[in-house]
Amino acid sequence: MLIIERYDPRLDKDDLKEIFIDFITNKSYFFSHWEKFEDELNRRALDLQYRNSMIVAKEGGKIVGWGTFTKFRDYLGNDRALVHQVMTRKSDAYKMGIEEKILRELQLYVKKTVKLDKVYYICPDSDGALRSIFMKLGVKKSRFLWYEGDS
Secondary structure, three states, rough: EEEHHHHHHHHHHHHHHHOOOOOHHHHHOOOOOOOHHHHHHHHHHHHHHHHHHHHEEEEEOOOEEEEEEEEEEEOOOOOOEOOOOOOOOOHOOOOOHHHHHHHHHHHHHHHHHHHHOOOOOOOOOOOOOHHHHHHHHHOOOOOOOOOOOOO
């Protein structure tokens, strides 16, 4: 049975490291190193809003998924929330609705606690499985596109 709860840095870090390594190797849209990610985890654990926004899915007491968001203010003064790609192992991907359950919990947290009505996501057009989950959640493709370049 899949259980959704808050991330506990004292109990969950080792399981999360295993997922992180598989996720970066097999599924992530971006690249990172465990040390950078661990620094960010530690920083977020000190901020109550971010600590409570780190969601884990557990099966049999072991983490099978992890998700979070980042709140930021754009240059026009608008508060926004960006939900990041949910971490799962490749072998657990889309099993038992892990991503969907974590995304639903994050949407609820952003709406009820952060008090924002709109959430943003990153998803390449090539990720049909995640786009299917977005359809179930009522998430639509934005007219805005994200481009990147060297600075």
